[in-house]
Amino acid sequence: MRKSAIAERICLGGHILSLVFGLLGILLVIPHPEMLVHFGSYGQNAMQLSMAGGGVVYMVLGASAVFLYLRRNLGLFCALGFALPSVFISLGAELLGTSTGFPFGNYSYLSGLGYKVAGLVPFTIPLSWFYVGCASYLLARIGLQVDRKPSFLRHAAAVILGAFLLTSWDFVLDPAMSQTSLPFWYWDKPGAFFGMPYQNFAGWMGTGALFMTVAAFLWRKQTVxxxxxxxxxxxxxxxxxxxxxxxxxxxxxxxTPVILGFAVGILPAFALWMKATPTTTPSIIETGTN
Known part of the structure; x- marks a missing residue:
């Protein structure tokens, strides 16, 4: 296996482990801090580090893994062609949102997700837009066979479906992340859907569709x-x-968000993956160059 593939998988593995560790901490340790007594000083120190910087670690590793994947499979230009629009457009939308309430609603970020750009938006948030957005768009683009049967309608459908998959993730994530025992943001004016305003979904769809459209334009000469x-x-x-x-x-x-998440996120993602062309040649993971 090539060095780039090894680095990519190390980042992905670290990303998943960080997610698992963070989930256990939020669901088990924070509500029951007495559990730390059973883990000794090392366990307590590890959990304290996780609570202090776990959110930063899993987002940085996720973004690194996806960027390495794009660079190895599609080239550096395409990697930058998705990363830069997604990071800067989402950052702009988040700064606008935390300042004015448009396009997501009135909300503010708390601590736990790293340094805040302009004192408003953690630098890790645009990274999460990038790596989940890229995964969503690739599933939509390949599943719809855009590059095998290119047309304007297929390209547009891939952008819309990719933005929908991205929004479906937030649909499940946002209620808990703003209302757990360790919230990471809060709504100044809680909405009707488990604390979220419906405007939030439109903001996510619009922001995701915008940077996916820019990325698709930059990728116009690339066959994916x-x-x-x-x-x-x-x-x-x-x-x-x-x-x-x-x-x-x-x-x-x-x-309710969990059940709906299966219907509008997980099942469509699996269906799109199944629509991809079955592998008939050695994978780029095995044959790609550094």
Whole structure:
């Protein structure tokens, strides 16, 4: 296996482990701090470090893993062509949102997700838009066979469906992340859907569709011909982050978003993955160059 693939998988593995560790901490340790006594000083120190910087670690590792995946499979230009629009457009939307309430609603970030840009938005938040957004878009683009049968309608459908998959993740994540025993943001004016305003969904759809459209334009000369085995990576990224969101929402008692999340996020993601061309040649994971 090539060095780039090893680094990519190390980052993905670290990302998933960080998600699991953070989920256990939020659901078990924070509500029951007496549990730390059983783990001794090392366990207590590890949990304190996790609570202090766990959110930063899992987002940085997730973004690193997806960027390495894109660079290895599609090239550096395409990696930058998705990373830069997604990071800067989402950062702009988040700064606008935390300042004015548009396009997501009135909300503010708390501590726990790293340094805040302009004192408003943690630098890690645009990274999460990038790596989950990229996984969502690739599943949609490959599943709809845009590059095998290119047309304006297929490109548009991939952007819309990719933005929908991205929004479906937030649909499950947001209620818990703003209302757990360790919230990471809060709504100044809680909305009707488990504390979220419906405006939030429109904001997510619009922001995701915008940076996916820009990325699709920058990729216009690139044929994204990934086979099903090469689509395992985006699927794992999407499902692992969705599982984290489901764990938080289920732990907080928000069962309705969990059930709907399966219907509008997980099932469509699997269906799109199944629509990808079955692997008939050695995977780029095995044959790609550094």
């Amino acid at each position: 011909s990934l086979e099903r085995s090469q689509l395992h990576f985006p699927l794992i990224v999407y499902l692992s982050n969705f599982a984290f969101a489901i764990g938080l929402s289920a732990g907080a008692g928000f069962i």
